[in-house]
Amino acid sequence: MNSNRKIAVIAGVLFIIGTVAGVPSVVSVVDDPDYLIKVSANENQVITGAFFQFIMAVAYVAVAISLYPILRKYNEGLALGFVGFRIIAGVFIIIGVIILLLLLPLSQEFVKAGAPDSSHFQTLGGLLRAGRDLVNHVAMILALNLGGLMFYYILFQTKLIPRWLSGWGLVGTTLTISASLLLMFRLIDVITTIYIGLNLPMAIQEMVLAVWLIVKGFNPSAIATGSAKQI
Numbered sequence: 001m002n003s004n005r006k007i008a009v010i011a012g013v014l015f016i017i018g019t020v021a022g023v024p025s026v027v028s029v030v031d032d033p034d035y036l037i038k039v040s041a042n043e044n045q046v047i048t049g050a051f052f053q054f055i056m057a058v059a060y061v062a063v064a065i066s067l068y069p070i071l072r073k074y075n076e077g078l079a080l081g082f083v084g085f086r087i088i089a090g091v092f093i094i095i096g097v098i099i100l101l102l103l104l105p106l107s108q109e110f111v112k113a114g115a116p117d118s119s120h121f122q123t124l125g126g127l128l129r130a131g132r133d134l135v136n137h138v139a140m141i142l143a144l145n146l147g148g149l150m151f152y153y154i155l156f157q158t159k160l161i162p163r164w165l166s167g168w169g170l171v172g173t174t175l176t177i178s179a180s181l182l183l184m185f186r187l188i189d190v191i192t193t194i195y196i197g198l199n200l201p202m203a204i205q206e207m208v209l210a211v212w213l214i215v216k217g218f219n220p221s222a223i224a225t226g227s228a229k230q231i
Contacts, residue, residue: 005217010066012213015206018059025052030103030132031191036125037115039107046104050097057093060144061086064151070218071151073226074158078150085147092140099132133183137190141180145202148173158226160218165209172202 027049029035029042039046064086071079103125110121152169155161179198182188188195 004070004223007066007070008213008217011063012210014059014063014066015210015213018056018063019203019206019210021052021055021059023052025049025056027100030100030129035103035129036107036110036121039103040111043104046100050100053093053097053100057090057097060093061090064147067151070160070223070226071154074160075154078154082147082150082154085143085150089140089144089147092135092143096132096136096140099128099135103128103132133190138180138184141176145173145177145180148176148202158222160222161209161212161216162219165205165212168201168205169209172205175199176202 027046029038029045032038064083068079068083071082106121106125106128110116110119110125113119113121149170152166152173155166156163156170160166175198179188179195182198183190183195
């Protein structure tokens with residue numbers, strides 16, 4: 001197996017790790033109306049979710065770093081942009097993890113205080129939850145997909161993968177960015193059919209791309225063209 005084939009397989013596996021880690025990273029108790037009580041009672045769920053969110057951050061950044069040696073042969077500026085935005089997205093995920101973990105001691109103190117009906121706990125908790133939503137569903141997603149536009153543009157122009165697949169990526173990233181902008185301006189909520197529907201094409205595309213990279217790899221003729229440009 002040559003180096004380009006290894007890179008494709010590694011990137012495909014990292015795409016899958018990032019997506020699979022996203023499933024147990026969901027901490028549903030945080031979105032419960034009684035979250036200030038239930039977060040404390042479900043400490044393991046919170047810690048597990050934080051751990052898998054961290055795994056997501058590592059996988060997202062590692063994908064870009066692993067692909068950079070190939071992408072830079074075709075457009076170094078966009079390849080650097082892809083890596084940079086992935087790193088920014090990873091940082092936002094870590095910020096989201098910190099906010100999530102801050103909700104745990106807040107909930108514990110709320111329970112110790114006797115769960116008062118009206119207190120600074122509700123105000124602080126509301127701010128933390130709102131901040132977490134903005135970080136996870138707006139800031140992180142925008143950074144991730146701005147880099148994604150650069151990534152799929154390179155793939156579309158170079159034909160490293162079939163154009164139907166890279167084109168799907170361009171459309172999917174655009175829809176996902178639209179969902180985050182609608183959420184940022186409070187036109188939709190996270191748990192809605194519109195938000196999920198706008199994000200679904202990208203989620204499916206990344207899994208198809210991952211399988212393609214693992215099974216097929218990059219187009220050999222496109223790789224040869226890129227190598228020739230380096231000479």
